[in-house]
Amino acid sequence: MDRVEVSGDNLKYTINEEGLEVGVIQATKALTPEKPYFEVTVVDGGTQSWIGVGLADMNYPLDKQPGWDQASIGYHADDGMMYRSPIPDEMSKSGRPQPMSLTGQPHPAAKGDKMGVGVEFDKMGKDASMNPRRVFFTKNGVYLGSVLVERQYHGALYPTIGFNSPGATVSVNFDAQSASVELAHAAQFFGTNNYALDIAEEEIKKGANVNVQDTAGRTPLHMASAYGASPIATLLLEKGADPDLQVSQPSLRRCENHV
Numbered sequence: 133m134d135r136v137e138v139s140g141d142n143l144k145y146t147i148n149e150e151g152l153e154v155g156v157i158q159a160t161k162a163l164t165p166e167k168p169y170f171e172v173t174v175v176d177g178g179t180q181s182w183i184g185v186g187l188a189d190m191n192y193p194l195d196k197q198p199g200w201d202q203a204s205i206g207y208h209a210d211d212g213m214m215y216r217s218p219i220p221d222e223m224s225k226s227g228r229p230q231p232m233s234l235t236g237q238p239h240p241a242a243k244g245d246k247m248g249v250g251v252e253f254d255k256m257g258k259d260a261s262m263n264p265r266r267v268f269f270t271k272n273g274v275y276l277g278s279v280l281v282e283r284q285y286h287g288a289l290y291p292t293i294g295f296n297s298p299g300a301t302v303s304v305n306f307d308a309q310s311a312s313v314e315l316a317h318a319a320q321f322f323g324t325n326n327y328a329l330d331i332a333e334e335e336i337k338k339g340a341n342v343n344v345q346d347t348a349g350r351t352p353l354h355m356a357s358a359y360g361a362s363p364i365a366t367l368l369l370e371k372g373a374d375p376d377l378q379v380s381q382p383s384l385r386r387c388e389n390h391v
Contacts, residue, residue: 145295162288169250169310178297212238234277323359
């Protein structure tokens with residue numbers, strides 16, 4: 133892609149004119165149940181921090197930010213909002229989808245921040261489809277929330293990164309540790325997921341921090357207690373969850389202790 137320069141793990145937008153041409157680069161391998169998560173570090177936001185990080189199918193156009201076309205979903209650094217492929221009642225006057233907040237407030241990303249994207253796959257039980265079920269997002273290892281994906285996303289989803297800010301540069305990590313953020317994601321659905329205990333055990337075995345907090349400061353133990361999920365609460369306590377940890381919003385600036 134001539135609008136994006138690749139140097140090792142670093143990607144740089146090469147166009148000097150602001151906003152005119154979107155440059156997109158896409159990974160050659162899709163996310164999988166074994167590797168469901170990746171992170172991008174903002175090395176330089178460029179003039180406007182117009183950087184989008186997300187997922188799309190392999191035919192996605194390389195001149196549109198992730199989330200601006202079928203079938204894609206993206207988290208954008210400049211406004212800290214989430215976009216997903218256009219749905220008629222969510223379209224703005226620009227012809228693009230309306231921005232959506234995952235937590236009731238935006239989470240813009242600046243130099244040094246890490247933007248993460250992951251997939252919850254339907255992988256539990258004898259009737260597991262192995263299809264993507266939800267896409268979730270993080271900032272600096274703090275879980276932001278997730279979006280239920282429609283049937284159109286049930287093919288392979290590839291990490292997709294878009295730019296249209298001169299000077300914008302990111303570093304990509306396809307091997308980012310995901311156990312803690314996956315546990316934080318699972319905690320949101322302990323009350324409705326039949327496999328919640330299995331998922332919690334799996335992520336803890338992979339090294340999840342049992343005291344990981346979401347943007348509201350809630351830990352998996354807080355969520356298990358709220359849902360009355362006693363077996364999960366017992367497991368978390370056995371694995372070192374702090375019952376006295378207060379609900380307080382964690383810093384979203386370069387927080388490194390949640391992976």
